[in-house]
Amino acid sequence: xxxQLGTMNVTVAPVDKFREFLLTKKMRLTPEREAVVTAIYSSxxxxxxxxxxxxxxGRKGSMLASRSTVYRTLHLLQEAGLIRKVAxxxxxxxxxxxxxxxxHDHLICKKCGDMIEFPNEMISSVLETVAKEHGFRxxxxxxxxxxxxxxxxxxxxxxxxKLDMI
Amino acid sequence: xxxQLGTMNVTVAPVDKFREFLLTKKMRLTPEREAVVTAIYSSxxxxxxxxxxxxxxGRKGSMLASRSTVYRTLHLLQEAGLIRKVAxxxxxxxxxxxxxxxxHDHLICKKCGDMIEFPNEMISSVLETVAKEHGFRxxxxxxxxxxxxxxxxxxxxxxxxKLDMI
DNA sequence: CTACGTGCAAAGCTTTTGCATGGAA
DNA sequence: TTCCATGCAAAAGCTTTGCACGTAG
Numbered sequence: 236x237x238x239q240l241g242t243m244n245v246t247v248a249p250v251d252k253f254r255e256f257l258l259t260k261k262m263r264l265t266p267e268r269e270a271v272v273t274a275i276y277s278s279x280x281x282x283x284x285x286x287x288x289x290x291x292x293g294r295k296g297s298m299l300a301s302r303s304t305v306y307r308t309l310h311l312l313q314e315a316g317l318i319r320k321v322a323x324x325x326x327x328x329x330x331x332x333x334x335x336x337x338x339h340d341h342l343i344c345k346k347c348g349d350m351i352e353f354p355n356e357m358i359s360s361v362l363e364t365v366a367k368e369h370g371f372r373x374x375x376x377x378x379x380x381x382x383x384x385x386x387x388x389x390x391x392x393x394x395x396x397k398l399d400m401i
Numbered sequence: 402x403x404x405q406l407g408t409m410n411v412t413v414a415p416v417d418k419f420r421e422f423l424l425t426k427k428m429r430l431t432p433e434r435e436a437v438v439t440a441i442y443s444s445x446x447x448x449x450x451x452x453x454x455x456x457x458x459g460r461k462g463s464m465l466a467s468r469s470t471v472y473r474t475l476h477l478l479q480e481a482g483l484i485r486k487v488a489x490x491x492x493x494x495x496x497x498x499x500x501x502x503x504x505h506d507h508l509i510c511k512k513c514g515d516m517i518e519f520p521n522e523m524i525s526s527v528l529e530t531v532a533k534e535h536g537f538r539x540x541x542x543x544x545x546x547x548x549x550x551x552x553x554x555x556x557x558x559x560x561x562x563k564l565d566m567i
Numbered sequence: 568c569t570a571c572g573t574g575c576a577a578a579g580c581t582t583t584t585g586c587a588t589g590g591a592a
Numbered sequence: 593t594t595c596c597a598t599g600c601a602a603a604a605g606c607t608t609t610g611c612a613c614g615t616a617g
Contacts (some may be wrong), residue, residue, distance in 0.1 A: 263591075265597065284581080292599095301599045306582060323489070326581065326607085342537045353531050361523045362546055369517055370551030371508045378544045380528055385536030429616075431572065450606080458574095467574045472607060492582090492606065 249276045249317055249334055256315035270299040271308040275318065276332065281350055283327040284309060322379045324348060344384035351384065415442045415483055415500060422481035436465040437474040441484065442498065447516055449493040450475060488545045490514060510550035517550065 250272050254264040291299040312318045319333035342351040366373040420430040457465040478484045485499035508517040532539040
């Protein structure tokens with residue numbers, strides 16, 4: 236059957252893929268692990284551990300997963316190929332979905348911190364060539380392009396407020 | 402006059418460039434800062450903070466620069482464009498010279514940790530195109546290609562010892 | 568005399584780990 | 593019963609920072 240997740244070009248939902256992965260390691264898809272996966276796949280934004288710790292372990296009464304479990308699950312999800320580290324911001328690892336979405340890298344604005352995705356077929360093919368030349372078995376890459384985004388490099392021109400006519 | 406540093410294609414020695422940079426910030430090239438620069442530029446290997454802390458702050462009697470100073474100087478050297486972060490290994494930032502050497506990126510073996518440099522003109526030009534398309538003012542990039550190096554991917558074939566014939 | 572620098576030690580932060588408890592098979 | 597998992601709290605480990613003292617100009 237086909238996935239009901241419109242934008243994704245996969246047939247197996249992330250949670251299911253994760254379950255499969257866990258099976259191969261004799262591990263279980265616990266409610267906690269499921270909560271983490273669900274949370275992470277509820278949106279396609281970049282994220283770091285803390286975000287989910289806040290929302291999953293934050294509320295005292297109804298904890299969905301503890302800090303430790305979030306971290307532990309993040310590792311598992313990486314192994315499973317469901318997420319990957321894309322950058323490092325504020326001393327935290329930044330992750331993103333790595334399943335069901337086209338390959339891309341990021342332009343990172345060092346002023347506003349915005350991360351702009353761009354497709355990386357060109358780069359991948361260059362890297363494959365390079366790797367082959369070196370007898371290097373490439374398994375992945377991480378490319379952070381640093382600079383100032385269009386918005387932030389606009390001249391002083393005060394940040395558009397309601398009324399912009401003097 | 403021309404640099405006496407054979408392999409480098411610069412006319413101003415690193416230390417001097419650093420001094421110039423410091424001047425623009427009303428800072429001084431202290432003996433400690435000089436020691437750090439000298440140490441770092443004594444070889445072209447990749448390095449992390451700890452390496453220099455060990456060798457500069459290690460000996461009790463004759464400390465050349467303290468832990469704090471090494472870290473502080475590393476930041477300055479980055480600002481000055483003399484070094485750059487290239488990767489992250491063992492939870493430490495890995496730096497390399499970023500002055501007087503041709504642009505390149507790295508293939509990083511996740512087995513032995515070896516870092517293989519390769520020229521990146523192709524990649525840079527792709528990135529410049531991409532950046533332009535997004536009105537992004539690129540100032541640099543960091544590319545880590547992960548995989549297994551030729552050496553490590555060779556079949557079991559025991560690591561060549563002295564006698565390799567049975 | 569004033570501003571810049573340094574070393575020391577303590578603090579900061581994210582991420583990891585040890586341990587006792589709890590639950591699925 | 594036997595593992596696999598979790599939460600809590602403490603530990604780890606790199607890097608940063610506050611502070612008091614020195615010292616170049």
